Amino acid sequence: MTLFSPLALTPALPLLPLAQGDIDYEIERREQDGIIEELLASPHTQVMLVRNGLVAVPQGSSRQPRIHLATVPAQYVARAYETLCQDLHVRIPAIFLGSYGTAADAGRVVALDLTALDLTTRDSAFLDSPDSLDSPDSPVQPLPVDRFAALRADAQVLVEACSKFEWIDLRTFVPRASAREIGQATSAISVANWQDSQRYCPACAAPTAIIHAGWAQRCTNPDDGRELFPRVEPAVITAVVDHGDRLLLQHNSAWSNPLLYSVSAGFVEAGESLEHAVRRETLEETGIALGEVKYLGSQPWPYPGSLMMAFKAVANTTDIQVDGQETVDAQWMTRDEYRNALIMGRMEPPVKAAIARVMIEQWLGHAID
Numbered sequence: 001m002t003l004f005s006p007l008a009l010t011p012a013l014p015l016l017p018l019a020q021g022d023i024d025y026e027i028e029r030r031e032q033d034g035i036i037e038e039l040l041a042s043p044h045t046q047v048m049l050v051r052n053g054l055v056a057v058p059q060g061s062s063r064q065p066r067i068h069l070a071t072v073p074a075q076y077v078a079r080a081y082e083t084l085c086q087d088l089h090v091r092i093p094a095i096f097l098g099s100y101g102t103a104a105d106a107g108r109v110v111a112l113d114l115t116a117l118d119l120t121t122r123d124s125a126f127l128d129s130p131d132s133l134d135s136p137d138s139p140v141q142p143l144p145v146d147r148f149a150a151l152r153a154d155a156q157v158l159v160e161a162c163s164k165f166e167w168i169d170l171r172t173f174v175p176r177a178s179a180r181e182i183g184q185a186t187s188a189i190s191v192a193n194w195q196d197s198q199r200y201c202p203a204c205a206a207p208t209a210i211i212h213a214g215w216a217q218r219c220t221n222p223d224d225g226r227e228l229f230p231r232v233e234p235a236v237i238t239a240v241v242d243h244g245d246r247l248l249l250q251h252n253s254a255w256s257n258p259l260l261y262s263v264s265a266g267f268v269e270a271g272e273s274l275e276h277a278v279r280r281e282t283l284e285e286t287g288i289a290l291g292e293v294k295y296l297g298s299q300p301w302p303y304p305g306s307l308m309m310a311f312k313a314v315a316n317t318t319d320i321q322v323d324g325q326e327t328v329d330a331q332w333m334t335r336d337e338y339r340n341a342l343i344m345g346r347m348e349p350p351v352k353a354a355i356a357r358v359m360i361e362q363w364l365g366h367a368i369d
């Protein structure tokens with residue numbers, strides 16, 4: 001007997017929130033000598049700021065219905081960037097995100113990562129002491145006090161940005177921002193997370209230098225010199241339905257909210273295919289064996305460097321056996337049962353930025369308010 005498959009009517013996921021950017025990467029310009037300095041000197045370049053995985057927005061934005069990135073004209077911060085990087089040896093990754101349009105005066109966007117200026121760690125010392133900027137990868141000679149004061153004044157516009165702006169994460173930003181700015185923020189945070197987490201060559205432990213307009217690094221050991229690129233961690237996420245089109249929703253022990261229920265997800269093992277990971281994760285977590293599996297779409301999830309790839313699958317079995325470790329509860333839900341669980345406060349959906357939210361809403365047939 002051939003059962004009707006709901007997958008026959010499953011379209012690819014529309015409008016995944018973190019995958020809507022329309023910027024032209026202009027990859028061919030990344031290896032151009034002095035590209036960052038040239039861009040920062042241009043009146044057509046805007047700078048957005050990131051720090052510790054957060055984006056800068058105007059103060060008070062998190063209470064507003066719409067949020068925009070805080071951007072500043074590049075020429076306004078060019079001197080401060082140069083002073084911090086070249087004179088004070090502070091590591092400020094600059095990432096050329098791309099342009100809007102091909103004309104010479106097309107808007108271009110650079111992201112500056114101010115993590116090294118974090119007020120809670122180094123910045124208070126930075127404001128006080130001329131010899132406080134030494135870091136493991138760029139030891140700095142103490143500067144004469146008057147020289148340091150002049151440099152500090154030059155750098156002030158970026159130092160003050162740490163306290164002048166409000167800093168929010170993508171989960172807060174995405175539901176209230178434009179697709180274009182979400183794309184910028186996602187790229188900037190993804191690359192900055194990698195730049196902040198890897199400063200040494202994994203092969204020889206020499207410090208790395210930032211190259212390719214922020215998108216790569218080069219080992220500074222002249223006997224090595226290899227180029228290093230951001231690591232992306234593939235993860236699969238699967239909406240599992242049974243032949244009655246009930247959705248499998250589960251709660252994982254790692255989630256602090258006991259009411260959060262979502263779909264099956266996990267990292268792809270080294271040497272594993274995506275489709276194998278889909279079947280393995282669902283079987284491990286819930287004991288459900290999958291039949292047909294269909295790809296739906298993907299979006300980056302920079303916490304810190306994942307790429308979420310979404311699938312829909314039909315269960316061959318319905319007997320749930322959670323592993324009790326990663327997954328502590330799983331339930332088959334009809335649409336009416338799920339709506340009721342949300343209304344009665346027995347379950348809460350994933351955040352709006354998450355691909356899981358879109359997957360659940362697609363199955364449900366409407367957005368969750």
Ligand SMILES: [Zn+2]
Nearest residue numbers: 201204219224
């Ligand atoms: Zn090396």
